[in-house]
Amino acid sequence: MAVKAVGWARSFPIAEGVRAAREWTARHLASLPWNRSAADTVHSVLLCVSELVTNAHLHAAGTAHLVLTWDGSCLHLSVADADPRLPRRRAPDHDEGAREPTFATSGRGLGIVDALADSMDVHACHGGKAVTACFRPAGGPAPHAAAPPPG
Known part of the structure; x- marks a missing residue:
């Protein structure tokens, strides 16, 4: 069975901002x-x-390379940058000496992606790294569903 996929790729320098990537x-x-x-x-x-894209701009201080691929069952979202340091999840932290709890205002991006995506992978590539997330849309085609017979 042949797999038909469609994809798009574009680089987003810091100057263009995250909004351009979302649009x-x-x-x-x-x-x-x-x-x-x-x-x-x-x-x-x-x-x-x-x-x-925000993480790529902040941590790699450079261009974010965004690739979207729809393979018929999963939308693959991949963002690569030139920073070879792989991201890591941070545990919630707070100031033990503070009267009121204080929590970090950053460092949750990877956890958000992991919570929203059906799967996620972080890997080194081309001297930098890429984070790839897979989304299977509700109401979309079932993964690995048999193709209907030719009519």
Whole structure:
């Protein structure tokens, strides 16, 4: 069985900002057959784009390379940058000496992506790293569903 996939790629320098990445992603998601029936998935993807592109801009201090691929059952979102340090999840931290609890205001992006995506992978690539998340839209095609017989 042949797999038909569609994909898009674009680089987002810091000067363009995260908003440009979200808008670009939203335009491409609008072309997918499940866009209207899986609004939660669309919102999750857009939030993850914001988190991952922000992380690339902050931690790599450079361009974020964004790739979207729809393979018929999963939307793969991948953001790569030139920083070879792999991200790590941070445990919630707070100041033990403070009268009121104080919590860090950053460092939760990877946890957010992991919570929203169906799967996530972090790996080294081309001297930098990439974070790839997979989203299976509700109401979309079932993963590994048999193709209907030719009519």
